[in-house]
Amino acid sequence: xxxxxxxxxxxxxxxxxxxxxxxxxxxxxxxxxxxxxxxxxxxxxxxxxxxxxxxxxxxxxxxxxxxxxxxxxxxxxxxxxxxxxxxxxxxxxxxxxxxxxxxxxxxxxxxxxxxxxxxxxxxxxxxxxxxxxxxxxxxxx
Numbered sequence: 001x002x003x004x005x006x007x008x009x010x011x012x013x014x015x016x017x018x019x020x021x022x023x024x025x026x027x028x029x030x031x032x033x034x035x036x037x038x039x040x041x042x043x044x045x046x047x048x049x050x051x052x053x054x055x056x057x058x059x060x061x062x063x064x065x066x067x068x069x070x071x072x073x074x075x076x077x078x079x080x081x082x083x084x085x086x087x088x089x090x091x092x093x094x095x096x097x098x099x100x101x102x103x104x105x106x107x108x109x110x111x112x113x114x115x116x117x118x119x120x121x122x123x124x125x126x127x128x129x130x131x132x133x134x135x136x137x138x139x140x141x
Contacts, residue, residue: 004024006022006023006024007021007022008020008021008033014035015035017034017035018032018033018034019033019034020033021045031044032044033045033047048083049083051083051094051097051126051130052081053081055083055097055099055130056079056080056081056099058124058127059079059081059099059101059126059127060078060079060101062120062121062123063077063101063103063120064077066116066117067108072106072107072108074105075105075108076103076104076105077101077103078101079099079100079101079102080101081097081098081099081100082097082098082100083096083132084096084098094130094132095132096132096134096135097130097133097134098134099121099134099135099136099137100137101117101136101137101138102141103117103140104140104141105140110140113138114138117138118136121134
């Protein structure tokens with residue numbers, strides 16, 4: 001079992017508060033976040049952006065390993081995840097994560113690639129965790 005950690009600190013309350021997010025690895029250290037980085041356009045991060053990064057990274061790695069298991073030895077994969085946060089019933093819910101994949105895998109046909117990509121999406125731990133609607137579109141070059 002592997003455990004990874006992150007911390008968030010928020011000083012002040014509500015819209016007037018400001019915070020920072022750090023990760024165990026140090027790749028994020030005291031990264032600024034606040035109301036306007038989440039719901040506005042101010043520079044800084046937010047939880048949904050971090051979830052999108054985690055989903056894109058997890059799915060792309062899962063697909064990479066699935067392609068290797070299927071006997072493919074070379075390729076380039078790039079995934080964009082778009083996490084949607086919607087307000088409903090007085091609160092907010094992450095309702096979906098749309099994965100858009102661009103891939104170049106020599107020697108694979110479109111049908112086989114679609115099959116392996118769907119299996120990778122189903123097996124991706126972050127996809128399983130989200131329990132949101134997850135769509136996958138792909139372009140194979």
